[in-house]
Amino acid sequence: MSGARLISTGLLPEEITPAMEGVIPSTIATCSLAGEPNVTEISQVYYVDANHVALSHQFFNKTHHNVRENPFASVLVRDPGTYQEWILEVQYDHSEESGPVFDEMDAKIEAIASMTGMSGIFKLRAADIYRVLSVRKSRSRETA
Amino acid sequence: MTANPERPPGDPLEALDAHIARKSDEIRIVQQITARIGTTLDLDELLAISLEALNSSLGFEHAMILFADEAGETLTVAASHGYPDAGSGVTVPAGQGVLGVAARRRRITRIGNMGAQRAYIANVRRQMVEAGKGDALAAIPRLPGLADAESEIAIPFVVKDRLIGVLAVESPKPGAFDELDEMVLSIVANELAHAIDNARLHAAAVDRSRALDAANAALKSMNESLERTVAERTAELTEALATARRESALREELLRRMAPPAVVPLLLEDRLVARRLEVSVLFVDLMDFTAFSSGMEPNEVFALLNRFFSWAGEVIERYRGYVNKTSGDGIMALFGVPFETATHATDAALAGLALQDELSAQFPFAMRVGINSGAVTAGMLGPRNRSTYDVLGDAANVASRMEELCPPGWVAVSPETSAAIGPYFALSPLGEQAIKGKGMMECFAVARLKPLLEDARRVDPTSRFATAHGGIAAEIETAKRARLSMIDFASLQARDAALGHNEAVAAFALALLRDLRAQGESVAGPVAAIDESDLVIAALLHDSGKHAVAAETLNRPSLAGAELAALRTELREATLAVLDRVGFASLAPVIRELYRFEEVRGAEGEYGAAAEILAAADIYDALTAPKRYKGQPWRIAGALAEIRWMPYCARQQRPAFETFVELMRPKDTAIGGGARPRVVLR
Amino acid sequence: MIPDELVRHLNGPVLAFAGSRDRRLHPFATITAGLRVDAPRDTIEFLVPHAEGDQILAGYRDNGRIALTVVEPISHATYQFKGRFVADRPASEDDRALHDIFKAKASARLESVGYRRDMVYGYASWPATAVTMRVEDIFVQTPGPGAGKRITFEASP
Numbered sequence: 001m002s003g004a005r006l007i008s009t010g011l012l013p014e015e016i017t018p019a020m021e022g023v024i025p026s027t028i029a030t031c032s033l034a035g036e037p038n039v040t041e042i043s044q045v046y047y048v049d050a051n052h053v054a055l056s057h058q059f060f061n062k063t064h065h066n067v068r069e070n071p072f073a074s075v076l077v078r079d080p081g082t083y084q085e086w087i088l089e090v091q092y093d094h095s096e097e098s099g100p101v102f103d104e105m106d107a108k109i110e111a112i113a114s115m116t117g118m119s120g121i122f123k124l125r126a127a128d129i130y131r132v133l134s135v136r137k138s139r140s141r142e143t144a
Numbered sequence: 145m146t147a148n149p150e151r152p153p154g155d156p157l158e159a160l161d162a163h164i165a166r167k168s169d170e171i172r173i174v175q176q177i178t179a180r181i182g183t184t185l186d187l188d189e190l191l192a193i194s195l196e197a198l199n200s201s202l203g204f205e206h207a208m209i210l211f212a213d214e215a216g217e218t219l220t221v222a223a224s225h226g227y228p229d230a231g232s233g234v235t236v237p238a239g240q241g242v243l244g245v246a247a248r249r250r251r252i253t254r255i256g257n258m259g260a261q262r263a264y265i266a267n268v269r270r271q272m273v274e275a276g277k278g279d280a281l282a283a284i285p286r287l288p289g290l291a292d293a294e295s296e297i298a299i300p301f302v303v304k305d306r307l308i309g310v311l312a313v314e315s316p317k318p319g320a321f322d323e324l325d326e327m328v329l330s331i332v333a334n335e336l337a338h339a340i341d342n343a344r345l346h347a348a349a350v351d352r353s354r355a356l357d358a359a360n361a362a363l364k365s366m367n368e369s370l371e372r373t374v375a376e377r378t379a380e381l382t383e384a385l386a387t388a389r390r391e392s393a394l395r396e397e398l399l400r401r402m403a404p405p406a407v408v409p410l411l412l413e414d415r416l417v418a419r420r421l422e423v424s425v426l427f428v429d430l431m432d433f434t435a436f437s438s439g440m441e442p443n444e445v446f447a448l449l450n451r452f453f454s455w456a457g458e459v460i461e462r463y464r465g466y467v468n469k470t471s472g473d474g475i476m477a478l479f480g481v482p483f484e485t486a487t488h489a490t491d492a493a494l495a496g497l498a499l500q501d502e503l504s505a506q507f508p509f510a511m512r513v514g515i516n517s518g519a520v521t522a523g524m525l526g527p528r529n530r531s532t533y534d535v536l537g538d539a540a541n542v543a544s545r546m547e548e549l550c551p552p553g554w555v556a557v558s559p560e561t562s563a564a565i566g567p568y569f570a571l572s573p574l575g576e577q578a579i580k581g582k583g584m585m586e587c588f589a590v591a592r593l594k595p596l597l598e599d600a601r602r603v604d605p606t607s608r609f610a611t612a613h614g615g616i617a618a619e620i621e622t623a624k625r626a627r628l629s630m631i632d633f634a635s636l637q638a639r640d641a642a643l644g645h646n647e648a649v650a651a652f653a654l655a656l657l658r659d660l661r662a663q664g665e666s667v668a669g670p671v672a673a674i675d676e677s678d679l680v681i682a683a684l685l686h687d688s689g690k691h692a693v694a695a696e697t698l699n700r701p702s703l704a705g706a707e708l709a710a711l712r713t714e715l716r717e718a719t720l721a722v723l724d725r726v727g728f729a730s731l732a733p734v735i736r737e738l739y740r741f742e743e744v745r746g747a748e749g750e751y752g753a754a755a756e757i758l759a760a761a762d763i764y765d766a767l768t769a770p771k772r773y774k775g776q777p778w779r780i781a782g783a784l785a786e787i788r789w790m791p792y793c794a795r796q797q798r799p800a801f802e803t804f805v806e807l808m809r810p811k812d813t814a815i816g817g818g819a820r821p822r823v824v825l826r
Numbered sequence: 827m828i829p830d831e832l833v834r835h836l837n838g839p840v841l842a843f844a845g846s847r848d849r850r851l852h853p854f855a856t857i858t859a860g861l862r863v864d865a866p867r868d869t870i871e872f873l874v875p876h877a878e879g880d881q882i883l884a885g886y887r888d889n890g891r892i893a894l895t896v897v898e899p900i901s902h903a904t905y906q907f908k909g910r911f912v913a914d915r916p917a918s919e920d921d922r923a924l925h926d927i928f929k930a931k932a933s934a935r936l937e938s939v940g941y942r943r944d945m946v947y948g949y950a951s952w953p954a955t956a957v958t959m960r961v962e963d964i965f966v967q968t969p970g971p972g973a974g975k976r977i978t979f980e981a982s983p
Contacts, residue, residue: 022257023318025264029855029893031847037885039845039855039895040967041904043264044257049525061974062965074854076843080257080318083948087878089852098580099541107253111242111298112261117282119239122265139877140857141948264969267902271970 010050011132016077016086020047023080028055030066030073038062045077045088048101048129053090056105057126064128067092073130076138085138090130102127173201174328178335185346185381188223194336195225202328204313206290209336210236211309212247212301219247219310221288234288241287243312246298250307254297254326256319295320299330301337304442305434305472308337323527341442342381349377387443418523423480424492424515424561425540426465427547428456428499431510433473448507449473455506456499462635463495464695468534474547478535481522486699487641489517489564493590494638496555514546515590516558542579546587549577555590562588567601568643570594593634593644601768602648604780606811613655613807620650623680630726631688639690640698645765650683652761652808659803660757667799670753682731683758686738689718712743738762746798756800763787764808784808784815828865828961829979832905836863836870836896839935844874844957845893846885854881859951860917860925861896868961868982870894870907873917873925873954883955886911892959895967899932900939904967905977912958921956 019026022044029039040063046054053075057064067073071092078085096102106124113122177197184190191209198204208224208231219236239248246253255261272278289296293314301309311333315321353374430436430452437445456475457467464485465477477495480488496513503511518539525534542558550556551574558579562571571588579585596617597603603610624633624647637643657679660671690698693714716739720732737755746759767783784805805815845855860873872894874882886892890911897904917925933946964977 018319021319023260025260025897025899027843027855027895029843029845029847029853031851031853033851035847035851035889035891036908037845037847037853037855037891037893038908039843039893039906041843041895041897041902043261043969059969059971059973070851072850072852074852076855076857083942083945085857087854103249103251107245107249107251108255108261110239111245111253111255112258112265114240114244115242115258115262115285115287116265116269117284118265118269119282122268138856140875140950263900264902267968268970271968271972275971277971 011135012047012050012053013135016079016135017047018081019077019079019084019086020045020053021080022046024078024083026078027076028063028073029075030063031070032062032066033069038066045075046101046105046127051132052093053088053130053132054096054101054105054127055130056109056124057095057128058109058122058124067128067130075130083141085141086135087138088135089133091133093129093131095126095128097126101129174331177201177332181332181335181339184339185343185378187340187343187347190336190339190343191223194332195223198313198329198332199225204325204329206293206314208288208312209309210243210247210312211340212238212307216247216307219244222309224288227288227290231288236287237285240285241289242296243289243298243310244287246300246312247307247310250300250302252297252299252326252330254295254321256295256321258296259292259294259318290314290316292316294318297321297326297329299333301333301340303337303341304437304440304445308340311336327527338442339385342385346378346381349381350374353377384441384443387446418521420519421480421482421484421522421535422488422518423478423484423520423522423535423539424488424517425520425535425543426460426475426477426479426492426496427514427544428475428477429512429547430473431512431552433509436509452507455502459498459502460495462632463491463498463638465491465495466533468532476540476544478522481535482533483696485695487638487695489515489561490568490641490643491638492517493555493557493561493565493569494593494634494643497590497592498634500553500555510552512547512550512552513555514543514548514550514557515555515561516540516543516546517561517564518542538581542582545577545579549574549587551589557588557590559585559587562586565590568594568599568641570598596644596648596651599644599648601780602644602765604808604810607780607808608659608811609652609655609807613651613658616651616655617647619654620647620680620684623650623677624684627677627681628684628726631685631722633684636688636690639693639695642687642769645769646684646687648765649686649758649761650680652764652804653679653683653757656757656760656800656804656807659807660753660800663799663803667803671757674754674757678731678734679754679757681728682734682738682754683761685719685723685726685728685731686735686758686762687715687719688722689715689720692718692721709743712739715739734758753800756798760787760801760804764804780808780810781813781815788815827980827982828863828868828870828964829977830865832964832977833863833865835898835903835905836861838898839931840896840898841932842872842894842896844872844882845895846882847889847891848881848885849888854885855893855895856882857949857951858894859949859954860921860928860956862924866982868909869912869958870909870961871956871958873921873951874914874957875949875951875954877950879955883914883957886914886957892957894959899936902969904969906965906967907959907961908963908965909959909961912960914955914957917952917954917956921954922952925952925954 025041025043026045027039028042029037031037042055044056048054073090073092075088075090076085105127109122109124110119113119180193180197181190184193195207198207206226209222210219211222212219217238219238221231221234224231236244238244242253242255269281272281294317295315296312298310298312300307311329313329453470453475460467460477465479466481467475467477469476479492492515496515499513500511516539520535520537520539522535524531526532546556546558556574570591572591574587574589576584577587597610597614633646637645654676657671657674657676661668697711719735723729723731723735734752734754737751738758741751741755741759764783764787767786768780787801788805809815842858842861843855844858845853847853856878858872858874862871892909892911894907895904929946933943936945937943964979966972966975966977
């Protein structure tokens with residue numbers, strides 16, 4: 001997202017940013033502390049900086065619950081132009097209920113929600129911030 | 145959904161070339177557009193020119209401009225380009241849709257996935273309706289614009305803190321707009337907003353003059369002066385436009401200055417990495433500026449704010465702070481960047497006090513200042529091409545909170561900052577305050593630098609200095625103001641957190657001189673020739689060369705050997721140069737002696753009585769100073785024992801040091817031991 | 827027995843993602859291509875493509891826990907099946923037909939809303955390993971207020 005980008009040697013390449021515009025849904029895998037894997041489709045993984053991504057937290061769900069007891073997660077994001085799939089290993093870091101990252105996500109969600117008469121109902125509770133541990137192109141695509 | 149045709153080719157170098165080429169092209173085009181916007185004061189023509197230019201020069205085919213009503217609650221389409229139906233007069237409530245949210249929140253909002261997201265949320269809506277929860281839902285609004293828009297950027301027009309409208313650009317392609325588009329459009333929108341405001345003022349002026357014209361139709365003699373009024377008003381507004389453009393150029397210039405000078409070389413070589421730093425963050429906010437500035441012309445508001453920012457920036461830089469952003473009428477400054485310093489907290493507190501002290505002489509409004517110290521990650525932040533040196537971390541949020549809870553005219557500090565500055569500053573409790581994410585925290589307001597007699601780390605309240613020489617601190621202040629007003633001691637001392645050091649050394653030296661004179665002839669004789677005023681000036685100026693020495697060197701924790709000798713020499717020479725400049729070159733010999741005494745620890749040769757007096761005072765105040773690089777400060781008794789038994793004093797009797805121990809020791813505490821040395825002064 | 831409504835969902839134009847985890851409880855997921863439901867036995871057989879299948883299969887053989895999320899991509903109707911690993915075997919020629927039909931259905935649905943054909947056909951989904959899972963729990967995961975609800979069904983003996 002445009003609010004923040006560190007010019008450090010980060011893990012996320014420039015090339016991945018289209019896959020984080022939320023055009024094609026993303027997939028996230030998490031695991032409870034009891035060892036039960038969970039796979040969920042999410043509408044957007046937000047680019048925070050070259051080492052962090054954010055997930056919107058609107059409804060309480062299993063993903064939200066799992067990462068708070070076991071922070072490791074795996075995320076699949078897809079480029080809407082090339083359909084390239086990327087695999088990110090991430091670690092839940094913290095949750096933000098204000099600040100620039102939250103505000104930008106909240107404004108985007110509110111903008112769309114208001115178009116569908118869902119203002120105030122479909123709203124951002126928090127931005128969950130994840131640290132990126134690794135990123136690579138998925139071998140599931142024939143060639144990119 | 146289709147592939148985005150704007151995507152750069154695979155080779156990163158080619159992509160970079162293409163990106164740079166596009167950037168410079170667009171900047172050139174933006175300059176052309178803003179120049180054209182500035183050519184008219186007619187509102188309709190202005191809107192038409194702008195929309196046409198966005199389309200033909202920048203390729204934004206679908207764009208509309210909406211004006212906000214007085215309350216900022218309703219937006220009305222004023223002009224559009226690239227829609228089958230012109231749509232003029234269609235209204236949108238603020239808060240609805242991308243442009244409505246941009247207007248309500250007064251922030252640029254850019255979305256590239258409206259189709260997917262809308263389908264997603266619509267599906268949630270359907271789920272809710274099916275679950276019987278449809279009653280709670282609002283009707284789906286009908287909004288102007290493309291029915292199948294995938295991408296949209298909406299930019300609010302804000303002038304004088306007032307929302308006057310929105311520029312919205314749409315595309316049926318997903319991900320059609322990037323950060324560069326956002327930057328380009330925000331520049332155009334900013335120019336446009338001011339041009340619209342000026343055009344309206346002009347229209348109002350023309351209306352007014354027309355009314356006058358009608359009323360005075362009979363009075364032909366008035367016509368000339370009326371025309372002149374209109375001409376003058378138009379000239380004024382044209383001038384305002386020119387001013388706005390100059391200020392826009394100034395802002396661009398400021399944008400280029402996007403990082404502290406120290407990191408610019410790293411930036412140029414692309415070697416700046418984000419790093420974790422212990423810093424202090426300072427927030428400044430003007431009180432009631434909006435009310436104050438209402439009724440002012442836009443250029444007056446800008447000029448006033450810019451003058452305020454320049455002034456505050458100078459004060460902050462004086463204490464080695466870095467203004468990393470201004471927002472509205474507020475400032476965020478960082479201390480301890482880009483490289484960590486030992487003095488960031490005291491620097492920030494001094495800057496806060498200086499800002500409050502000097503404000504009233506400069507500006508007719510009040511200000512709140514908040515400070516917090518803590519770890520942040522610092523680096524270049526922001527969209528491509530527009531990144532600035534900035535920090536991330538909770539510490540900034542807490543500082544902002546301190547500013548919010550600060551009483552007007554004060555400087556509020558968090559517990560972290562108050563712990564760091566407590567030894568130097570008198571603090572007033574602000575009570576327990578709720579801090580988001582931290583719970584309740586005990587906060588303080590910085591009252592002032594501690595007066596010498598209140599400074600328990602320097603002066604024991606039962607000591608002879610406190611009980612018999614209580615008035616000396618005031619004498620020193622008077623001398624400082626009368627004879628050394630050209631020297632800014634606070635900023636000098638801030639460089640190595642030696643706050644109050646010069647004044648303390650002067651007060652101790654003067655008290656010591658007077659106590660020596662009160663003794664028998666063998667002691668009093670050698671000090672008889674010392675001029676009190678010279679001694680005070682020498683004490684005050686003894687390290688004034690610090691301004692010329694890099695703060696990093698002054699604060700380096702483990703300086704020794706050749707490096708330390710080099711620093712001493714550098715400091716001495718710079719100090720002698722200051723003496724020369726301020727008209728006290730006659731004190732050079734005593735300062736040279738003082739430096740020699742401290743360098744060889746008084747071991748070799750003969751020293752004049754004045755140098756010994758200064759050395760006792762200076763060494764004592766250095767030992768008790770809580771400078772970070774010294775580790776834990778000495779307590780008073782420990783410092784005195786060190787002075788009493790320092791090798792060079794133990795071997796050779798030096799009444800200046802003996803008397804100094806008596807002067808400063810707590811009443812009921814014996815220092816050192818053994819027989820009192822024979823009192824002989826060479 | 828897996829309810830009829832879900833059997834219809836599984837046989838519809840869907841995308842399916844298999845999830846697993848390793849001993850460190852690090853999770854991972856990959857797309858699958860081909861589902862075969864045995865409703866009376868509460869089992870689902872799905873094809874794990876080899877492209878990203880190693881970790882997934884190793885996790886199944888090691889700890890037996892499986893998550894399978896099946897999404898109807900336009901309505902976002904989504905169900906997640908949780909269960910345990912029963913067996914795996916190399917995918918056969920019969921499985922290849924299942925795989926081709928699965929992709930054809932999903933692609934037809936996605937192309938109807940403007941995705942290009944290579945959205946689905948660009949996935950390297952063959953060769954694959956067929957994994958059989960015994961379904962123990964089913965959850966609604968369609969975005970909205972009902973998300974997370976458990977579907978009660980009578981487990982087969």
